[in-house]
Amino acid sequence: GKWNGFGGKVEPGETVLDGAKRELQEECHLTSDSLKKVGLLEFEFKNDPVLLETHVFTSDQFLGEPKETEEMRPQWFSIDNIPYHQMWLDDKYWLPLLIKGEQFKGYFLFEGQEKILNYDLKTL
Numbered sequence: 001g002k003w004n005g006f007g008g009k010v011e012p013g014e015t016v017l018d019g020a021k022r023e024l025q026e027e028c029h030l031t032s033d034s035l036k037k038v039g040l041l042e043f044e045f046k047n048d049p050v051l052l053e054t055h056v057f058t059s060d061q062f063l064g065e066p067k068e069t070e071e072m073r074p075q076w077f078s079i080d081n082i083p084y085h086q087m088w089l090d091d092k093y094w095l096p097l098l099i100k101g102e103q104f105k106g107y108f109l110f111e112g113q114e115k116i117l118n119y120d121l122k123t124l
Contacts, residue, residue: 002086002087002088003075003077003083003086003087004072004087004088005056006020006023006024006027006028006072007020007023007027007054008023008026008027016037016055017035017037017057020035020055020057021035024062026069026071027069027071027072027074028066028067028068028069028072028074029064029065029066029067029069030062030063030064030065030066031062031063031064032059032061032062032063033061034059034060034061034062035057035058035059036057036058036059037055037056037057038056038057038058038098038101038102038103038104039055039056039094039097039098039103039104039105039106040053040054040055040056040104040105040106041053041054041056041090041094041105041106041107041108042054042106042107042108043090043107043108043110044107044108044109044110045109045110045111045112046109046110046111046112046117056094056098056104058098079099082095088113089110089114089115089116090106090108090116090119093106093108093119093121094106094121097121097123102123102124103123103124104121104122104123104124105121105122105124106119106120106121106122107119107120107121
């Protein structure tokens, strides 16, 4: 598997923020009332008509201790040792913006899961 942030689909009747809070709790048993939206990413895969929209949140406060679940094995990494080689290819473009505290919007066109054909990334 790849290292990835917490997340998933928004349930019917849920806001994006509510979905982010629920996924955080389900995937690692943490809760946070300080989630802040910092990014919007769109992913397209060649020969697939579905455009995936991903909302990126950060939090500087949370309650609980991260616990492994069936979906996720949480692990902290220092900013100097982020394992980009074990993450989705697009992460190396937008994660540094998140770390710097910048807001961003991006689009990535993939061929399969291991090749980016095109991308556009802007700070807001």
